[in-house]
Amino acid sequence: xxxxxxxxxxxxxxxxxxxxxxxxxxxxxxxxxxxxxxxxxxxxxxxxxxxxxxxxxxxxxxxxxxxxxxxxxxxxxxxxxxxxxxxxxxxxxxxxxxxxxxxxxxxxxxxxxxxxxxxxxxxxxxxxxxxxxxxxxxxxxxxxxxxxxxxxxxxxxxxxxxxxxxxxxxxxxxxxxxxxxxxxxxxxxxxxxxxxxxxxxxxxxxxxxxxxxxxxxxxxxxxxxxxxxxxxxxxxxxxxxxxxxxxxxxxxxxxxxxxxxxxxxxxxxxxxxxxxxxxxxxxxxxxxxxxxxxxxxxxxxxxxxxxxxxxxxxxxxxxxxxxxxxxxxxxxxxxxxxxxxxxxxxxxxxxxxxxxxxxxxxxxxxxxxxxxxxxxxxxxxxxxxxxxxxxxxxxxxxxxxxxxxxxxxxxxxxxxxxxxxxxxxxx
Amino acid sequence: xxxxxxxxxxxxxxxxxxxxxxxxxxxxxxxxxxxxxxxxxxxxxxxxxxxxxxxxxxxxxxxxxxxxxxxxxxxxxxxxxxxxxxxxxxxxxxxxxxxxxxxxxxxxxxxxxxxxxxxxxxxxxxxxxxxxxxxxxxxxxxxxxxxxxxxxxxxxxxxxxxxxxxxxxxxxxxxxxxxxxxxxxxxxxxxxxxxxxxxxxxxxxxxxxxxxxxxxxxxxxxxxxxxxxxxxxxxxxxxxxxxxxxxxxxxxxxxxxxxxxxxxxxxxxxxxxxxx
Numbered sequence: 001x002x003x004x005x006x007x008x009x010x011x012x013x014x015x016x017x018x019x020x021x022x023x024x025x026x027x028x029x030x031x032x033x034x035x036x037x038x039x040x041x042x043x044x045x046x047x048x049x050x051x052x053x054x055x056x057x058x059x060x061x062x063x064x065x066x067x068x069x070x071x072x073x074x075x076x077x078x079x080x081x082x083x084x085x086x087x088x089x090x091x092x093x094x095x096x097x098x099x100x101x102x103x104x105x106x107x108x109x110x111x112x113x114x115x116x117x118x119x120x121x122x123x124x125x126x127x128x129x130x131x132x133x134x135x136x137x138x139x140x141x142x143x144x145x146x147x148x149x150x151x152x153x154x155x156x157x158x159x160x161x162x163x164x165x166x167x168x169x170x171x172x173x174x175x176x177x178x179x180x181x182x183x184x185x186x187x188x189x190x191x192x193x194x195x196x197x198x199x200x201x202x203x204x205x206x207x208x209x210x211x212x213x214x215x216x217x218x219x220x221x222x223x224x225x226x227x228x229x230x231x232x233x234x235x236x237x238x239x240x241x242x243x244x245x246x247x248x249x250x251x252x253x254x255x256x257x258x259x260x261x262x263x264x265x266x267x268x269x270x271x272x273x274x275x276x277x278x279x280x281x282x283x284x285x286x287x288x289x290x291x292x293x294x295x296x297x298x299x300x301x302x303x304x305x306x307x308x309x310x311x312x313x314x315x316x317x318x319x320x321x322x323x324x325x326x327x328x329x330x331x332x333x334x335x336x337x338x339x340x341x342x343x344x345x346x347x348x349x350x351x352x353x354x355x356x357x358x359x360x361x362x363x364x365x366x367x368x369x370x371x372x373x374x375x376x377x378x379x380x381x382x383x384x385x386x387x388x389x390x391x392x393x394x395x396x397x398x399x400x401x402x403x404x405x406x407x408x409x410x411x412x413x414x415x416x417x418x419x420x421x422x423x424x425x426x427x
Numbered sequence: 428x429x430x431x432x433x434x435x436x437x438x439x440x441x442x443x444x445x446x447x448x449x450x451x452x453x454x455x456x457x458x459x460x461x462x463x464x465x466x467x468x469x470x471x472x473x474x475x476x477x478x479x480x481x482x483x484x485x486x487x488x489x490x491x492x493x494x495x496x497x498x499x500x501x502x503x504x505x506x507x508x509x510x511x512x513x514x515x516x517x518x519x520x521x522x523x524x525x526x527x528x529x530x531x532x533x534x535x536x537x538x539x540x541x542x543x544x545x546x547x548x549x550x551x552x553x554x555x556x557x558x559x560x561x562x563x564x565x566x567x568x569x570x571x572x573x574x575x576x577x578x579x580x581x582x583x584x585x586x587x588x589x590x591x592x593x594x595x596x597x598x599x600x601x602x603x604x605x606x607x608x609x610x611x612x613x614x615x616x617x618x619x620x621x622x623x624x625x626x627x628x629x630x631x632x633x634x635x636x637x638x639x640x641x642x643x644x645x646x647x648x649x650x651x652x653x654x655x656x657x658x659x660x661x662x663x664x665x666x667x668x669x670x671x672x673x674x675x676x677x678x679x680x681x682x683x684x685x686x687x688x689x690x691x692x693x694x695x696x697x698x699x700x701x702x703x
Contacts, residue, residue, distance in 0.1 A: 089669045095459045096674075113672070117460055205650025257544050260564040260653045264540065388671040399654040404566065424673075 042074035043327035046101035047316070048082045048090075052154075052348045057081050060347065068334050075327045088387075095119055102322035103332060106150045106315055108379045109386045111142050114317075115149035116384055121323040123316075124148040126332050133338075138353040141313040141379050150315030151336045152353035154345060157370045157377050158211060158280040158310040160299040163291065166276040170194045174297060177277070181219070181244050181304040188253040191276050200275045201245055201254040203398050204262040209390050210310040213397050215280035216241040218378060221305040224389060224418075225381040231418045233393065234411035240304065242400050242407040249401050259401055265289055280309050283366040284349035298369035301376050311377015313353065385418075385425035392417045446685070453678035470679035480680065482655050483663040486570070490659060491638035494574035498634050499627070501578050502585035507615070509586060510593040520590075524583040531580060535647035538576045539563070542648075563649055566656035573644050573657060581637065585630045592626035593619060632695040636688055660684050 051057045061079040068077055080101065082090055091110065094100040104110075106120075114120050124147070127134065138152040162177050170191055178184045178198075188198040202212050214224070222237025248254045255269045269275050271289040278286065279302045286296060301309035316332050318325075334340060341357045351371055352360060361367040381389055396414035399405040405413075453471070456464045474480050509520050526534065541548050542562035549559040562572040600618045609617070620627070642661040645651060651658035651666070658666075660680060668677030 092459060092669060092672060096461070098461075114459070117458065119460060205652045255544075256561070256564065260561075260649065261539060261543065262650070263543075264536070267540070385671070391666070391670055395652065395654045398652055402564070402566075402653055404654060421671075 040074055041072045041327050041330055043325060044076045044078070045103065045325065045328045045331045046078045046080065047103040047105075047331070048080050048094075048101050049105045050084050050087055051081050052314075052350070056347065060344075064335070064340070068331065071334075072327070072330065075330070077327075077331060098321075100319045100321070102325050102328040103316050103318055105153075106142075106317045108141050108313055108382070111149045111315075111317065112144060112382055112384050112386050115144040115147070118320055120149040120317040121320045122147050122149065123151050123318050123332065126318075126329050127151055127336070133354050133356050135353050135355065135374070137311070137375070137377070138313045138315075141311070141382075142315045150317040151332050152313050152315045153336050153341065154314045154348065154350035155353045155374060155377070156282050156284075156312040156314070156350050157373050158215065158282055158285075158312070159301045159370060159373050159376075160277060160279055160309075161281050161283065161286055161366070162277045162297040162299060163270075163273065163275060164295050164297050165273060166191070166196050170196065170276075177297065177299060179300055179303060179307075181302070184302070185244075185247060188248065188251065192251070192253055195274070197255055197269055197275050198253045199248065199277055199279060200258050200263075200268070200270055201248060201279075201401075202262070203259045203394075203401055205394055205398070206262045209393060209397070210312075211280045211285075213241065213245070213393065214380065215301065215309045216244060216304075218308040218380065219302050219304045219306060220244075223380050224393070225383060225422075229383065229422070231415045231422070233418065234408070234415040237305075238411050239407045242397065242411070244304070245397075245401060246407075259398065282312075282349065283370065287349070293366050296366045298366045298373075300373055308376050308378055309373070311374065311379065313379075314350070315353075383422065383425070385421040388421045388425065389418050392421060449678045449681055449685075452675055453682045455675050457674040459672055466675065470675050471682075473676065474679045474683065479655070479658070479663065480683075483658050483660045483680075484683075486656070486658055487639055487641070487660045490570045490574060490641060490657075491635060493571050494577050494638045494641075495631065495634045497574050498578045498581050498585060499631055502582045502589055502630065503623075503627070505582055505586045506589035506593055507619070510590045520587075523586055526580045527583040529580070531643040532647050534576065534580050535644050538579070539648050542572055564653055566653055569649060569653060569657045573641070573648065576644055576648070577638070577641065581634070585634070588626050588630055589623060592623045596622035628695065628698060632691060635691050639684065639688060639691075 049057070049061070053060065058081060061081070065077045065079060069075060078101075088110075091100075091104065091114075095114070106114075111120070124131065131139070134152055135155065138155050139148055142148060142150040142152055160179065162174075164174075167174070167177060172187070178187050184198060191198045217224070217233070217238050220237040220240045222232065222235050222241065224231070224233045226232045249256070249259065255263070255275075257263055258269075263269075265271060265288060268289065270278070270286070270291070277299075283293065283296060283298070287293065301307045316335060318328055318332065322328050335344075336354075338354055338357045341352055341354060342360065345352055345357070346360050346367075349367055351367070351374065352358070383389065393414050396405070396410040400407050400410045452463075454465065454467060456466045456469075505523055509516065509523060540546050543549070544559040544561070548562070552558040552560060560568065562568050596618065600622075601614055604614050604618055640661050641659050642665065645657050645659055645662050646665070649657045651662050661684065664677045664680045664684070666677075667673045667680065
């Protein structure tokens, strides 16, 4: 019983242990790297990378490591595939315990959280020679206050994706697919009469707002934070977006379970072919439901007053402790080189952050279609407390959709909390 | 002493020292870069002024009030059934214990499906024209629904403890009571329950501690929702620590939980001491 009692201290203990080990810098990163007198590169590079391509990652990376070490025989590269689940926790505990690798795959929110804290280092010198080849907005997205903290390796665009079979079943042709809030409102009842949901709005706490509320807020002209970093998420645009979602929820035009539960992929209405369109998804996120690329039609981001959606950028960040690891620099150059990306991106259904890497997909394929909307992709908020801000907004949005709060009151409350978050995180 | 030394060292290293570390952390502001600054009671001041904390405490208490009696009553009933000498009883006992050794995540995913609007439970209710009931989507139903899952996954363990207690009660008492004309309920009320006093109290304390630490089910099934209707204290500690990097603040919440758990354990110690 006594030991049971102390389990309560366990979680706090984790933090305690982390604190105890934080002073030791020696374990950070790999074995370092240097260029010898004869110009040969030597050392060790370790990298954390998530399984974007699923089980195929291990084989791919082993082959690429072999390719790299053929060019640099004295460099030892280790790529550790880190599962998506718990990725953020692993990154944090690694940072806190000084057990980070040299390089890690990052998303924009990681850059905003860690970049300004001196955890990642400036990587602009690594791509100094060919920085003009990178999409300017991709570089900007992975920068904080003008400092580039990660070299882009992929760009992804979330936009409206239609399921052709559903629209065919109700007799609506491609040119008549809804592209605005108004058109969605008009067509939703007709789809419901035929037994289909017009969309699946995911509001479970585990789901990101980048694929649900944010794109609808942006489509209405709103932003979580404005250009000056002020909280604007309680503006009329947010209320308009919430009214639109409430309309879908209240009339059962979107599955109710999805409001509170992260629906299992296999049994979800999307997998069962009951959903006509998704507002902010990538092609890759839908093929996992068993939908084929032939069934998917890519459209512009949903529009109310503007057509904007989430533009994701993935990149490689170098930890501060490995800033001088020349082998790590060379490895990052290698994994973001045009030749590498031409092989890397199609397997992951992603688009290129480099202008010179083109024609990755057949002209009419959904992935090729996505590329035309890249310039409409944004990331908001671009602040250190992005994750916390999102977690403040999730219950606020959910409370409105479940009829437990008035939209304005919920957003005002959330805005107040976000002010507190910004004050604490220096956003 | 030499035999207990390894355990003592491990206990000190992985329980006591980290607990003190957590206590120290709750009085400081800790950043990921390793910078620690002393803030005294600021984290606790913020905690006690935070609506989210009070909501988490309320959720935890309400959940415990529902879950603890539910688990104990079901465990008691099942222990009563499992203590009978009937053919194949060992198979039944093993079957009842299966949920205990089943991964809680697996259990949670299965129950998530059972509770879904198109799941078997709502299908069954639909036969009688009821529902669908939003088991996990309603702020009112979510905690009882989670408590049922906790009951399912924990009753087997408690059942074993109580069953051992029941088997320890001399059969003579029951035979004498039967001769005196006591019915089944009277035998249970006047012989079984008093005989189970110590194991029953142990089970109750075990379940209170377990309920106060509920996390896995919430993490998998509701994520603290709907809104914050299942946002428990341990979930808050996790959320603040690993979601927001507020390690000092999360540790402060951890210390509060530790104090609550210590109080519950102290009551148990006192009670059993009196009993001796």
